[in-house]
Amino acid sequence: MTDFAQVPLPRPTALSQPFWDAANEGRLILQRCGACGVYRWTPQILCTACLSEEFSWEEVSGRGTLYSYTIVHRAPLAAFETPYVLATVELEEGPLMLTQIVESAHERLAVDAPVEVAFTRANEAINLYTFRLS
Amino acid sequence: MNGDRDIAIVGVHATRQQRKSGRTLVSMWRESILGALDDAGIPIEEVDGYISYMFPAGNGMGWDDGAIAEQFGRPMAFTAQTSGAKAVLLAGSVIRAGLAKVVIIPAAGAQSLAGDMATYTRPTFEFTEWTGSMTPAQYGIMARRHMHDYGTTIEQMADIALNSHLNAAVNPQAVRYGQEPQTRETILNGRMIADPLTQPMCSIVNDGASCIVVTSAERAKDCRHDPVWVIGGACETHGNSYFEAPSLRMLGTRDLMIDGFRRAGVRHDDVDIVMCYDHFAHGPIVQFETLGFCEPGEGGDYVPQAIRPDGVHPSSMDGGNMAYSHNMIPYNFKQIEVVKQMRNVVEDLCPGWREGVHTYDRSICRKVRDPKLSVGCGPLTDARHAFTILAKD
Numbered sequence: 036m037t038d039f040a041q042v043p044l045p046r047p048t049a050l051s052q053p054f055w056d057a058a059n060e061g062r063l064i065l066q067r068c069g070a071c072g073v074y075r076w077t078p079q080i081l082c083t084a085c086l087s088e089e090f091s092w093e094e095v096s097g098r099g100t101l102y103s104y105t106i107v108h109r110a111p112l113a114a115f116e117t118p119y120v121l122a123t124v125e126l127e128e129g130p131l132m133l134t135q136i137v138e139s140a141h142e143r144l145a146v147d148a149p150v151e152v153a154f155t156r157a158n159e160a161i162n163l164y165t166f167r168l169s
Numbered sequence: 170m171n172g173d174r175d176i177a178i179v180g181v182h183a184t185r186q187q188r189k190s191g192r193t194l195v196s197m198w199r200e201s202i203l204g205a206l207d208d209a210g211i212p213i214e215e216v217d218g219y220i221s222y223m224f225p226a227g228n229g230m231g232w233d234d235g236a237i238a239e240q241f242g243r244p245m246a247f248t249a250q251t252s253g254a255k256a257v258l259l260a261g262s263v264i265r266a267g268l269a270k271v272v273i274i275p276a277a278g279a280q281s282l283a284g285d286m287a288t289y290t291r292p293t294f295e296f297t298e299w300t301g302s303m304t305p306a307q308y309g310i311m312a313r314r315h316m317h318d319y320g321t322t323i324e325q326m327a328d329i330a331l332n333s334h335l336n337a338a339v340n341p342q343a344v345r346y347g348q349e350p351q352t353r354e355t356i357l358n359g360r361m362i363a364d365p366l367t368q369p370m371c372s373i374v375n376d377g378a379s380c381i382v383v384t385s386a387e388r389a390k391d392c393r394h395d396p397v398w399v400i401g402g403a404c405e406t407h408g409n410s411y412f413e414a415p416s417l418r419m420l421g422t423r424d425l426m427i428d429g430f431r432r433a434g435v436r437h438d439d440v441d442i443v444m445c446y447d448h449f450a451h452g453p454i455v456q457f458e459t460l461g462f463c464e465p466g467e468g469g470d471y472v473p474q475a476i477r478p479d480g481v482h483p484s485s486m487d488g489g490n491m492a493y494s495h496n497m498i499p500y501n502f503k504q505i506e507v508v509k510q511m512r513n514v515v516e517d518l519c520p521g522w523r524e525g526v527h528t529y530d531r532s533i534c535r536k537v538r539d540p541k542l543s544v545g546c547g548p549l550t551d552a553r554h555a556f557t558i559l560a561k562d
Contacts, residue, residue: 037301045295077296077413102416103317105309107301108361111291115301121363123310123414131414135300146317163299 037135039157041114051078053092058162063152064092065128076130097152098169099126104136104144124150124166132164139168172434176261177389177396178559180209180382181505186344186494190279190376197378198277205380210393211271217246218269220256221276222498252276253500253547255404255555260383270388277378278497294412305371305449307415309363311551312451314417316365319466323365326450327356328473330370330491333447336478336535337488339517344375345492356450370450372495379501397508397559401433404555419551420458420465426554427461433558435542437462440558442510442543443475443482444503447489448550456549457482460556479529483537486510500547504557507543510536511561 047055057064065074068082069089081088104122107115120136136144138153153167182204184197206213219237234248247269249259253276260272291303315321334351337343349355351369359367389396405422430437443462445453453476454468462482463471476484487493487506494502509515513525518533520526527536546556 039299042301043293043298045299047295051295102414103310103314105306105313105363105366107303107306107309107363109305109363110301111303112301119301121300121302121306121310123314123416131416133297133300133302133414146314157299 036137037115037119039155039163042112042157044157044161050080054078055161057092057094058154058164059160061154061162062094063097063164064094065126065130066090067093074126074128074130076126076132095126095128099124099132099150099166101136101144101146101148101150101168102131103146106141106144120144122166135163135165137165137167143168171432172400174396174398174400174560174562175386176264176399177384177386178257178381178399178504178508179384179389179392179394179396180205180207180211181380181508182208183342183379183494183502183505184377186342186375186377186496188344188373188375192279192376194277194279194378197279197376198275201277201378201380202273202275205273205275205382208393209382209384210391211382211384211388213241215271216241216273218260218263218272219245219248220251220260220272220274222250222252246270247272252498253503253555254402254545254557255548256500257381257383257399257504257545257557258402258404258555261399264383264385270384272383273380274383274501275378275380276496276498276501279376280374280497292411297412302411303363304411305366306363307411307551308449308451309366310415311417311455312365312449315451315455318417319469321451321454321469323357324353325454325469325473326365326370327353329447329453329476330356330450332473332476333485333489333491333493334369335531336486337492339531339533339535340488340493341516341518343488343493344373345488366449369491372448372490373492375494375496377494377496379496379505381501381504394512395561397511397561399557400560401429401435401558402556403429403432406553408552410550410552415551417455417551419455419554422554423459423461423465426459426556429556430461430558435558440482440542440544441540442486442507442537443484444486444507444543444545444547445476445484446500446503446547446549447485447491448495450491452550453484456546459549459554460544460546478531478535478537486515486535486537500555503547504545504559507540507545507559510540511543511559
C-alpha cells in the first residue's frame with residue numbers, strides 16, 4: 036500500500052484548485068462544458084469537444100467501471116510500496132481517469148468491474164481521488 | 170509521395186548503442202550526423218534542412234532552430250521538431266516544395282545515466298505523479314484491455330518479445346547482444362514489472378544516437394548507395410501520452426492509416442518488412458491491427474508468426490526497442506533497419522554478411538530475403554502514429 040504522504044503530491048494550479056478543494060471535502064467534481072454539455076478530464080481551459088470557454092464544475096457520481104489495470108511490481112520511487120494497482124477508470128459521465136485502486140483484493144480485480152471513488156487523504160490539503168471495487 | 174519515386178533516404182548512421190556510455194549527447198549527435206552524411210556521400214555544407222526533437226539540450230534550454238543555425242555556422246533553410254517516420258515524411262514534403270534540398274534527421278539520447286527507468290514518461294503533473302504511473306504500467310493497462318477485448322494471450326505477447334530477443338542475439342550491435350538467451354519461458358517467468366508485462370517484454374534503457382539523410386531523386390543520383398524511395402506513409406497525433414489515462418484509442422485511427430497505403434498505391438499483401446514499434450510486447454499486435462495488416466482482434470494469432478525473419482512481414486530484425494536500443498527517441502532506428510535490409514548491409518553472425526551473403530539460419534542470421542517494399546513505423550504508440558512506405562528499385 037502506497038504511503039501517499041510520501042509520494043510527489045499535486046501542486047494545485049489556478050485551474051485545478053476547485054477540484055482539489057472539493058476533493059478535500061470528499062466530493063468528486065469535473066468540468067462540464069457550458070455549450071455542449073460534455074464532461075472532461077483532466078482539467079482544461081477550453082472544452083475538448085467544442086473549444087468553448089464556458090464551463091462549470093459539477094459533482095459527479097464517483098461511479099464507473101474498471102477500463103483496465105496493472106499490478107505494479109517495480110515502482111518509480113520507493114514511496115510507492117509494491118505491489119500497487121494503477122488503473123484507468125471509465126466514469127459514468129464518460130471521461131477516462133488514471134488512478135490507483137485501493138482497499139480491493141487483487142484477485143477480485145477484473146476489467147469492466149464496477150468501481151467507486153474512495154478518497155485517500157495524503158495531508159491536510161490534499162485528498163486523493165483513489166477508487167475501489169464497488 | 171503518392172507512389173512517386175522522387176524522394177529518397179540516401180544516408181543512415183547509428184552510433185554504438187550502449188548502457189551508461191559515458192558519452193555526451195552532443196558527441197553522439199555529432200557522430201551520427203557526420204556518419205550519415207558520409208554514408209550518403211554528401212558534404213555537410215550541403216545540409217540546409219534539420220528535423221529533430223529538441224535533443225540534445227546543449228545549453229539547458231534545448232537546441233531551438235536558432236541554436237541549430239548557430240551550431241552549423243550558417244543559416245538553415247528549414248527546421249522542425251519531430252523524429253522517425255514523421256520526420257522522413259516531413260522532409261520529403263519540404264524537399265518537394267523546394268524549401269530545402271538536403272535534410273538531416275538526427276536523434277540522440279542518453280537516458281541510462283538517470284537509472285534503469287525512463288524518467289521522461291513521468292511528467293511532473295498533478296494528475297499522474299501521485300498515482301505511481303510510469304511507462305510499463307501505462308502500457309500494461311493497454312495490454313490487459315487488449316487481452317480482455319480480443320482474447321489476446323500472454324503467450325502470444327511473449328512470442329512477440331521473443332522475436333526481438335532472438336534477433337538481438339545475432340546482432341552484435343544490439344545492447345542485449347551477448348546476454349543470456351531468452352525463450353518463451355524465460356520471458357514469461359521474467360521479473361514482473363507491471364503485470365502482464367515482465368522485464369523482457371519492456372523496452373530497454375540506453376544511450377545512443379542515429380541520423381537519417383533525405384534528399385531529392387536528382388541529388389540521390391550522385392550518392393554512395395542506391396536510393397531507398399519514400400513512396401508514402403501517414404501520420405496522426407491522437408493525444409498526450411503519459412498525461413492522460415491509457416487506453417486502446419489508437420485503433421480508432423485505423424481508417425486514416427489504411428488510407429496511407431491506398432494513396433501510395435500499395436497493397437498490404439505486397440509489403441515485405443513491417444518494422445513496427447516494439448516498445449512493449451503487445452505493441453506490434455495492436456500496430457498490425459491499426460495499420461490494417463489484420464483486423465482488430467486478429468493480431469494475437471497473426472503477428473507472432475508474421476514478424477519472424479522468415480514470416481510474411483518481418484519486424485524488429487535489429488532486436489527492436491526491447492533488445493537493440495531504446496535511447497529515448499528510437500524512432501529513426503525503424504527507418505534505418507529497413508534501409509540496411511533493402512541495401513543488404515545487415516551485420517549478423519553469418520560469415521559472409523560483409524559481402525551480403527546470408528545463411529537464413531536463424532541461429533546466426535537476421536536477414537530478410539530480398540525485401541523490395543517495406544513499412545517503417547515510429548512513433549506508433551497509443552497517441553502518436555507515423556509510418557513510411559519505403560521501396561527500392
